[in-house]
Amino acid sequence: MTVARTVELEGHIIDSGIMQQCFETVMEMGGNFDVEEFDVGRHKDAESYARLRIVADDEETLQSIVHELHQIGVNPTEPQDAQLEPAPEDQVVPTGFYSTTNHPTQIRVDGEWWDVEDMEMDCAVVVDRETGTATTKVLNAIDEDDLVVVGEAGIRVDPPERPRDGGGPFGFMQGGVSAERPSESLIAEVADAMQETKDEGGKILAVAGPALIHSGAGDALAALVREGYIDGLSAGNGFAVHDVERGMYGTSLGMDIETLEHPRKGHKHHIYAISEVIRSGSIPEAIEDGKIQEGVMYECVQNDVDYVLAGSIRDDGPLPDTISDTVEAQNAIREQAHEADMVLMMSTLLHSVAVGNCLPSTTKVVCVDINPATVTQLLDRGSAQAIGMVTDIGTFVPTLAENLLGDEAGEETGIYE
Amino acid sequence: MTVARTVELEGHIIDSGIMQQCFETVMEMGGNFDVEEFDVGRHKDAESYARLRIVADDEETLQSIVHELHQIGVNPTEPQDAQLEPAPEDQVVPTGFYSTTNHPTQIRVDGEWWDVEDMEMDCAVVVDRETGTATTKVLNAIDEDDLVVVGEAGIRVDPPERPRDGGGPFGFMQGGVSAERPSESLIAEVADAMQETKDEGGKILAVAGPALIHSGAGDALAALVREGYIDGLSAGNGFAVHDVERGMYGTSLGMDIETLEHPRKGHKHHIYAISEVIRSGSIPEAIEDGKIQEGVMYECVQNDVDYVLAGSIRDDGPLPDTISDTVEAQNAIREQAHEADMVLMMSTLLHSVAVGNCLPSTTKVVCVDINPATVTQLLDRGSAQAIGMVTDIGTFVPTLAENLLGDEAGEETGIYE
Amino acid sequence: MTVARTVELEGHIIDSGIMQQCFETVMEMGGNFDVEEFDVGRHKDAESYARLRIVADDEETLQSIVHELHQIGVNPTEPQDAQLEPAPEDQVVPTGFYSTTNHPTQIRVDGEWWDVEDMEMDCAVVVDRETGTATTKVLNAIDEDDLVVVGEAGIRVDPPERPRDGGGPFGFMQGGVSAERPSESLIAEVADAMQETKDEGGKILAVAGPALIHSGAGDALAALVREGYIDGLSAGNGFAVHDVERGMYGTSLGMDIETLEHPRKGHKHHIYAISEVIRSGSIPEAIEDGKIQEGVMYECVQNDVDYVLAGSIRDDGPLPDTISDTVEAQNAIREQAHEADMVLMMSTLLHSVAVGNCLPSTTKVVCVDINPATVTQLLDRGSAQAIGMVTDIGTFVPTLAENLLGDEAGEETGIYE
């Protein structure tokens, strides 16, 4: 006795690799298939179509296979409505709830396909029939009686196809992270992509770790904020502390970034910087008090660039501006992530993963870190439009700024004195 | 016009390097010195004594130098009382407050030297005349009217001398982290140090990241917990999720750790594990419900081993057991850290730094990570009794367990089937 | 005006990814295609067949595309004979010579397909009509008048299909290297693969760097040699020096591997070890003189295991046994590589790349290093049967030996004393 279901694929299903993935998935999961129809695109612009009959030994295996398949965009031919169940309690999902991917997704409600809003992975999908919306919700945001999608049926996932022509910075690097690439050319391509994003009215989110400040790239990032290239900053307490320390004392972790001298008392600067901000009440108030007169945080405040400082257990202080509750911080990050059209992840694994968790697979992402393992881990998260660079953040940001702002800005940022 | 102050050093001031550091510090900070007296220990067991007159061009420089010097254990000959000032508000320290090192410290109150309790770095020192105690407080724990030590005077720091004979695991590795060391011998030495700590009634704190579970070392750590070698666990939501996932589904990040197969639906296991724990209410309740029957968390609960799961912004869920507020989590970690006599930091930078921040320089620390940069960063934090190993956590913990529990335990943990 | 040629594909062309690669290649190189015939395998055991007409704007583009395609196993339908040209001088290939891949390859001579022997990449193919053979030759081995294949025609490349079922250690890891895998289980799988290779009468080549000795794994490797699990050793002068140093003085780089003590004069041991071997004349003679009584080199000599010590510019000495000419050393390595059925690459990038350069894509390869970048670089070289492990060689080899030789051997090798 076997059970079967028919599925179909459409689009550039061969050169996008979906056909291959589909075949592999069925075989690895112990199923079998018959190709019922296969219209291959006869030239490179034509789309293909395939209809397969998936066969398995039991219903459970079959469901697993079908579940897997639709995650890569292979969908049942005879769609059913998604099954909905009310959440039994706050924060408690119904058993067997559908857990999302980060790809654009639709669910079928009353015979119609609804787009799921605010796509991000590892969420439940909650349907609101009154407003006619389906939205992702993380587990801790579930309210009692939310209508949650369960099971496998009535869900359609549409992974973005990879760029056909392999062009542009977001095409050429798929499938590999390497330090051995032409750095200056790559940075120029990233600059072009940023300029394009801004020209189209898009928003760029910068995710930055304290190493950016230690490595002397703070001025260049501040210039990018000032000149309007950064629409949001997602960072941690440490980033802000070291940036503020620089603004107050000219040092980062106690080292003078320009003279490279290490004033002996410098290693206390960061804790004094924190206490000064606490005394003022917040970073904007410390700026108002004249305590901070430059730096990334300064430019964010002066230019109304939205920033989220998320707390972590290694924080000193923390600053009053830091959101110490991680769930609350995630919610703030989620909002930033959903608004961003392009994200620069710079020298922070923690914050990059946190932002990455909230991104749909369609957002452009640039990951920059000197540690190849960090870049690999970030790219592994399944964005279709991500590039990774293993480079020095201390030369990356100034070179990027120079590309976008010209030599003049370079001089202004003190790069070539 | 110059100003001067007399300082003195005592102990193994040459071979401990303090003498050298002292000279370097004065010179680097623009001061000068006269050696007024120098009694060198004439053989290796004798202590030395030196009295120096520090000279600087102005009082500010002099104070900076004296401040630096006492951080390495060089103290003024004519001690003054520490200067105390009330905190103006909750969380606000007086200007110029003394920020601590992680070394044993005394402050002088009413002519007497009081030990500062709960030493950790980057804190304020708060004096309570009623109870006769001086204690460290992090900035956010300061209460209005707390008597806080300010300035440089009346403070004595006593950095632990490095072991003289270079013996034992905590002696031989000073000054270097390298993957090219005899791994099995080193692990045996760590096992000996753990056994010794337990024999002396000491407490061992394990700090662990999720990579420990992914790399298949969970059973071995669970065995160490069960057999009483671990007195506390400091981890994050991710560690607990992946450990619980293993206990529920036999997978970690979706991979079966024994067969190495990757059940296709496995990548959803972690989110289902979370929702099951939420449904039960907590990890102990999920254990009671029979949902979790093995693993590190299971053994912690069954054996009353204290655990802290600290939240972070990359958490899925989080589990109800996770402390989502980072300040609250730091306080819980602080308690663990203060009680520990030995700390194993395993495959987590974030949690290791958080614990390390709260440790006095006298606690034994073992840092294990496959990334040499992580080990270096952790060892840099100034513990006198720290060793680092660049090794694979997936073989480290099983080998450690085998050393402590014997082959039998090895078999029980499924290592040699 | 366009030009066209017809090509065909056969086998598991969809799930092996060749179909996708073929389409991508044509499009990226500016060509176009028509699918003239496409018989898709209707279930998972059936093979597929496709015939495409490749169209390009000019002959040069077309030839480039066809050249690319046959490198992935897509061959012209109307085969021509390979074009042969005599080499004009020793070491000089004819212009436009065909440079090999590392995949099994056939060339068409006088209407028949000949297998190319000793496949390795970046070679010329030399045809000897008298003996009826086609063989790879590196550039510096070309003799004047050798008949060398030029151009694109008459060459058929057959890249090995990836294992269908994803099972076994050489299946599951395609497409990723990560430290976060269950180490002990992986090592057990490597042991199984070694046992299987030996059971089938295959040969195992160990490629080892000096870090293996420093990390204390020398005894375990020596035991594997003694027990017949290693049929060849490919290493450098440094490996042999440090192994011999251990045999003579019990130290490696001056550190006693068991007591972890660092006898002060130890840092001269390696240079003394070299001078003692030079005095004896060679390693075998130093063994005969009783100077070396244990270690990897000792076991190789005693058990007639073939070893190649290849020289490099960082060598001390070098030992008389070291082949100082790199071209001569490559030839010796080439012979080892061609004979091996399985290769363990352990903690050496230089020697692993040298061996890997000479391997056909069908040889089983295990790459072990603590540096993920090294493992990635080695796996990138295109073996179809390669796995990578980011782990500590100092625990890897002992655990491997324990899996193969049992606990007894473990005790003998001093692992659990």
Added chain:
Amino acid sequence: MTVARTVELEGHIIDSGIMQQCFETVMEMGGNFDVEEFDVGRHKDAESYARLRIVADDEETLQSIVHELHQIGVNPTEPQDAQLEPAPEDQVVPTGFYSTTNHPTQIRVDGEWWDVEDMEMDCAVVVDRETGTATTKVLNAIDEDDLVVVGEAGIRVDPPERPRDGGGPFGFMQGGVSAERPSESLIAEVADAMQETKDEGGKILAVAGPALIHSGAGDALAALVREGYIDGLSAGNGFAVHDVERGMYGTSLGMDIETLEHPRKGHKHHIYAISEVIRSGSIPEAIEDGKIQEGVMYECVQNDVDYVLAGSIRDDGPLPDTISDTVEAQNAIREQAHEADMVLMMSTLLHSVAVGNCLPSTTKVVCVDINPATVTQLLDRGSAQAIGMVTDIGTFVPTLAENLLGDEAGEETGIYE
């Protein structure tokens, strides 16, 4: 029964750390000491003097201790002549020969102190009474009857004192390698040090790996060669091949460095580049033939900059210009190293170690690599004037060139188009 010897130390023996090292050495090796005299420098410019009586249980221990001490510059008060013995055969040193450090060294012959010429570590010292010279010789260069220094007596080592003021690029980084330093400022300091070296008529040796070309820094290095900032190039076959490939095809490893496109046939370019150079006879002849018209090798040939291409077992080809014998290559490298006043080690471990092995501890060294482990390993070799940078070679060289040559050169090198 104990034995004793008197030793003395002079100079900045405390702040240079020698005093501490001396005490530690004696204690670690099981000896004891009496401080017979100790005149401490009373201010920072004064030198100190100490005379110690070293006591040990037996003559062998004592000799070991004395041997160790003079390696750090602590010498016997009653010097004896060095003991000389003829080498019994070519390449065979007398038993017990003295193996050198890389510090400036003198030996006592006939009551006089002779400087040892061409200092490098792990060598024998050969005395020629006729010419009145003492010179280092590596083991394979020893000729029969060479008078070789044996034993411990009559040798004086003078390790360079570390810079007192901690200033300049070669002062501030002692004791640490970190990616978290202000990159642009550091590069500016390296540029200053290069300019200074050239202004003083010194020679700068560039040691470079192929990653420099892949990462797009070839033009910038070529510009530095052209403008006279590089006096020698030490590289391998791979560096030259990829540089020449770029000059011929505009690609590196098949990727177009400016457009970032990957012409499909590009992966064969490197082997074609090699065959073209072989056809011409050598790189200079290929330049004469007009095959190579730009690049690092081109500029070296045009500007008479001495280059050494050392062979290794991973070489393709090799090029006719590559020295395939490693001993011969070491000799060529040795000459380069002895002539250099400053060495830039860029993105190659193998060649950097080879050069580093031949350098006295007084040569300025800058190590640049993206892998922190490489930088650490290179700095560990004991140069007193070495700095390490963990950065991206692809931005390092262009930024360095811009610092030295100005924006104009930057534009010329195509950095800002």
